[in-house]
Amino acid sequence: MPDDIWEKFAGDSERDIRSSAPKEPSARARTVTGRLREQEARGELPAGWRTGPAWQQMNGRSAWRRRRWALLGVPVALAVAVVALKPSLLPGDLFGSGDREAAAAPLPEETAAPTAPPTSDPGVPxxxxxxxxxxxxxxxxxxxxxxxxxxxxxxxxxxxxxxxxxxxxxxxxxxxxxxxxxxxxxxxxxxxxxxxxxxxxxxxxxxxxxxxxxxxxxxxxxxxxxxxxxxxxxxxxxxxxxxxxxxxxxxxxxxxxxxxxxxxxxxxxxxxxxxxxxxxxxxxxxxxxxxxxxxxxxxxxxxxxxxxxxxxxxxxxxxxxxxxxxxxxxxxxxxxxxxxxxxxxxxxxxxxxxxxxxxxxxxxx
Structure with missing residues (x-):
């Protein structure tokens, strides 16, 4: 993989991980959270307002997914680079390269007169x-x-x-x-x-x-x-x-x-x-x-x-x-x-x- 592409990939992955890391709540966020708890204690909030998937929990799962895909990205990128260099490594030879290699493989030794003229692929010397x-x-x-x-x-x-x-x-x-x-x-x-x-x-x-x-x-x-x-x-x-x-x-x-x-x-x-x-x-x-x-x-x-x-x-x-x-x-x-x-x-x-x-x-x- 070229160096410039690798550096861009590594930088993007690091930035995603940094942006998804847990952060200390701000003073305003702490004030709002305290007021909501006091209202809940006085019975001023409707029942069940906290039973759904809270945004904090959803954000946590999203952050984990981003971290997981960032971590998986390195080996996946390496695997893609290797397969691009040698497609025949894929199971079943999805691109047919094995057939081309087999067609170009040396013929076995001739032990008897052939029964027909040999075939060849088109090409110009x-x-x-x-x-x-x-x-x-x-x-x-x-x-x-x-x-x-x-x-x-x-x-x-x-x-x-x-x-x-x-x-x-x-x-x-x-x-x-x-x-x-x-x-x-x-x-x-x-x-x-x-x-x-x-x-x-x-x-x-x-x-x-x-x-x-x-x-x-x-x-x-x-x-x-x-x-x-x-x-x-x-x-x-x-x-x-x-x-x-x-x-x-x-x-x-x-x-x-x-x-x-x-x-x-x-x-x-x-x-x-x-x-x-x-x-x-x-x-x-x-x-x-x-x-x-x-x-x-x-x-x-x-x-x-x-x-x-x-x-x-x-x-x-x-x-x-x-x-x-x-x-x-x-x-x-x-x-x-x-x-x-x-x-x-x-x-x-x-x-x-x-x-x-x-x-x-x-x-x-």
Whole structure:
């Protein structure tokens, strides 16, 4: 409660108490009271003139009520101030704030494919709230969203080896999609070092894509990259949601399947830029760890079996190795979309739909 309001309240309460306190009768009041008593003794006053609620008694009760309410006013005022600061403390949540807090609470871990697209509250992204209006507002932040299942033995592959495969897959996802240097377009050396060196064709393709990207060699297939001269992240949080599973592979191996969506809020690179938009990238990654005691593989490395993606809100048919988020206030870059409209947050459908229909549009970002 502000100091000036509190002081006014305390002063009013003190003044009411002081004005209601009993006072010594004046000399005139004593004279009138004595004359009335003498008249009563001589029988000059009507009977019952004192049987009603005398004004002295009524005034006494009124004074007590004023003192009682003044005393109760302090805790009541404090209670009102507390409830004003946090309405959810009221029983039954009379103002519905509990519902809003529950709606904004983080989602539980995803353990299976959802059955429908997620819902979201209306809102426009801002620098202060870059995920306003997005289902990702309830998703986990960055690495916290990549949760590993408990490792168990798979065929001849021990639980320890399975855990190693899971951890390496998680690290590859982080280095390829969340590492700030990777997002700024730097070479993702740590991610490349996790991949089996014997996969020479894959290493050559990724190296070419990073050095000289084109339609046939696009680094975005594996890595999330933005042109720092064009955009920068709005804040330092990337929202993440998905799941990792594993199963028995062929030839004494364990196969790990990862399916994750990353939501990147961005703003123009110009100083003072305020308009925020989002790019949504969904990735599917299958890797394999083979028992090095039985096959000729490099210990501590994983083999990439599949990597695929869907991108929401990036320039169409631009192959310079960067994601190009589209802002509402600017004319879309790249080719005009010709494909169907899709929801980039819909994780209920399998990734890798028929792309022969051309670049599509997104229903929301």
């Amino acid at each position: 801002t620098l202060a709230r870059p995920f306003a209006g997005s289902p990702a507002a309830r998703w986990a932040d960055g690495e916290a969203g990549i949760v590993l299942p408990k490792a168990t033995p798979v065929g001849s592959v021990s639980a320890k080896q399975v855990e190693q495969a899971l951890r390496q897959t998680r690290t590859l996802l982080i280095e390829a999609n969340l590492n700030p240097a990777t997002l700024r377009g730097k070479r993702p050396t740590d991610a490349l070092d996790l991949i089996e060196p014997r996969q020479k064709d894959l290493h050559e393709d990724l190296d070419t894509a990073l050095r000289k990207p084109d339609k046939g060699h696009d680094p975005l297939g594996m890595f999330s990259r933005f042109d720092p001269a064009e955009v920068r992240l709005a804040g330092d949080v990337v929202k993440t949601r998905g799941r990792i599973t594993f199963e028995k592979g062929r030839d004494a191996a364990v196969t790990v399947h990862a399916d994750y969506t990353f939501v990147y809020p961005v703003v123009g690179a110009d100083r003072g830029a305020k308009e925020v938009t989002r790019t949504v990238v969904r990735r599917v990654l299958d890797v394999e760890l083979t028992d090095p005691s039985r096959y000729r593989v490099t210990p501590g490395k994983i083999s990439v079996l599949r990597y695929d993606l869907d991108i929401g809100n990036s320039a169409c048919d631009v192959y310079d190795g960067y994601l190009h988020p589209q802002f509402a206030s600017s004319h879309p870059a790249g080719a005009d979309p010709t494909g169907p409209t899709t929801d980039p947050y819909d994780r209920s459908q399998d990734i890798g739909a028929d792309r022969s229909k051309g670049c599509g549009t997104v229903s929301r970002v």
